[in-house]
Amino acid sequence: MDPLASLDFTKGNGLVAAIAQDHETGEILMLAHMNEESLRETLRRGQVVYWSRSRGLWHKGEQSGNVQILKSLSIDCDGACHTGKRHCFFRRWDGSSWVDEGEQVFDPKEVYGG
């Protein structure tokens, strides 16, 4: 399975927003963007590569040495929420497919109607 097949890059003119969160503390480190190439590079390298209007393909930390080591990658529901999950980013890439790890907190049919 191609991990990128589950992502829609067309809405954002080829870009998606990418949130970097510290693996241990949960701290949000930064918000940036990725295009298809940067996401493929991220998965290939195991280090985070963004895409920026000014820099183009941007391997974070290539200048400072403060690279971001990829520990885990999850995607959100892209606006098609209302699944009754606790949070939007419930699909995690396990190396071969997107795994649903979301905690179900309510039944969407009961709350939003069937």
Place this chain on the structure above:
Amino acid sequence: MDPLASLDFTKGNGLVAAIAQDHETGEILMLAHMNEESLRETLRRGQVVYWSRSRGLWHKGEQSGNVQILKSLSIDCDGACHTGKRHCFFRRWDGSSWVDEGEQVFDPKEVYGG
């Protein structure tokens, strides 16, 4: 001090990206957008109000009851990073001003040049 004075809404055509993170677990709940009005409403109500292209002003949870209670609000450096902080979102609104709570991890002059 007007909290909105420190935010640049012009780059995103009146919108900024807003990340909701669980106050206790650090889990990222969702990524959505705010305009000026939604951010003012968020601060006024103490519950998170987004802006969405389809819904307009969107008081999260008004239908499901699962509102997001505002515990803390921080803003990032808006691309003007390279401050040597551990993360971008180091300014927290304390009710009257933006407080710098960032941990300094390196000297930007040494790493990026003066």
